[in-house]
Amino acid sequence: MSVQQTDPLEDILTLVGTTGHLSVGLVAGGEWALSFDPPVAVKFNAVRRGRCLLTVDGVPEPLELAEGDCFLLTQPRAFTLASGPEVRPVPAGPVFEAAVDGRARAGTGEDVIFIGGRFDFGERAQELLLDALPPVIHVPGRTAEAATVRWALDQIDAELRDRPLASKLVTEHLALVLLIRVLRLHLALAGPGSASGWLAGLADPVVAPALGAMHARPAHAWTVAQLAEVAAVSRSTLAARFKHAVGQGPLDYLTGWRIELAADRLRRGDETMAAIAREVGYGSESALSNAFKRITGASPRDYRRRISP
Structure with a gap:
């Protein structure tokens, strides 16, 4: 792929x-x-x-x-x-x-x-x-x-x-x-153990292509099978290598990165929640809100109010 x-x-x-x-x-x-x-x-x-x-x-x-x-x-x-x-x-x-x-x-x-x-x-x-x-x-x-x-x-x-x-x-x-x-x-x-999280993933030749693909298209509905195809390994190999290097599974990482992108847009602009949801890969404002609150502990609206000057 x-x-x-x-x-x-x-x-x-x-x-x-x-x-x-x-x-x-x-x-x-x-x-x-x-x-x-x-x-x-x-x-x-x-x-x-x-x-x-x-x-x-x-x-x-x-x-x-x-x-x-x-x-x-x-x-x-x-x-x-x-x-x-x-x-x-x-x-x-x-x-x-x-x-x-x-x-x-x-x-x-x-x-x-x-x-x-x-x-x-x-x-x-x-x-x-x-x-x-x-x-x-x-x-x-x-x-x-x-x-x-x-x-x-x-x-x-x-x-x-x-x-x-x-x-x-x-x-x-x-x-x-x-x-x-x-x-x-x-x-x-520096070799293994010199970094942790996504940085450690960048040093892994199997994990790095999957990370690069998710960052290129964060709104895409990635599956582990598709990411494994990008990395030219089996699903089980990618899942195990990704968890070992990054500390979480590939789809959990993707969710976290999407929420980081959404939070950045909330901090920097006045886009609607629906527009931000589409940009970061959620089909609706409610889907983004649920994921955002699960990861950050606050709803997108509460987060925006909290960081607004």
């Missing part, structure tokens, strides 16, 4: 309203260590020169970061960047408040140079995306697979160095490109 497929990662990043922002850079040298409070957003840093140690609360072992490496902190955990394990850290806040020309300085010299920033998401990101990821994702920069991440970092460096017209907007878009490529690389390299 040949059907159109779309990218669930793109769909969900769009739905949760992902935006990227660069922050003040960091230059460090000699013996130095900075302690950072738990970030309110998803944090990323990339080492453009030198090497250092990253320690994250709740992660047993420190990570050695080399030139070209980057990391993504997906949970609000305190962390430390340091030249070595024995250096006593100082709070990073005052160091960054004293930044000059977009760069904060720690220690003496310029042994290590970082660029960094944050990613902001909408209200559904925690459950849909962040809970499916480990607390820290480390991407080694000197591997062939990380070439696309290095490309994004090089482009960001060039924009920050030369400051051409609209450089702020360009760097924010490049930061989003960086996020997508880091997530792709994480899924490709």
Whole structure:
């Protein structure tokens, strides 16, 4: 069965309203260590020169970061960047408040140079995306697979160095490109157990085609048999692989995604309930209302009233 497929990662990043922002850079040298409070957003840093140690609360072992490496902190955990394990850290806040020309300085010299920033998401990101990821994702920069991440970092460096017209907007878009490529690389390299939910499904060659088909046509009356045909396996194989990877059956996942799409339309516009029901695959307003209340605990009308300004 040949059907159109779309990218669930793109769909969900769009739905949760992902935006990227660069922050003040960091230059460090000699013996130095900075302690950072738990970030309110998803944090990323990339080492453009030198090497250092990253320690994250709740992660047993420190990570050695080399030139070209980057990391993504997906949970609000305190962390430390340091030249070595024995250096006593100082709070990073005052160091960054004293930044000059977009760069904060720690220690003496310029042994290590970082660029960094944050990613902001909408209200559904925690459950849909962040809970499916480990607390820290480390991407080694000197591997062939990380070439696309290095490309994004090089482009960001060039924009920050030369400051051409609209450089702020360009760097924010490049930061989003960086996020997508880091997530792709994480899924490709980290192996089983490195993600959960739909992200784990994207890493499974049997489950991924079924996910792509459902995201391409969420309003279609999919059956497990049709999805199994898309994945070129038996119904029982698809059902078992899908449940193992994603944590729920394919049709339960489809129902949940339809409700996410309906909730997004309720938040963003004034479409009628009947129109939204048709768009997300329900034959009537009452059918949507029943499913929506079963999943969210509120009727679509109550949900819309609650989130309206």
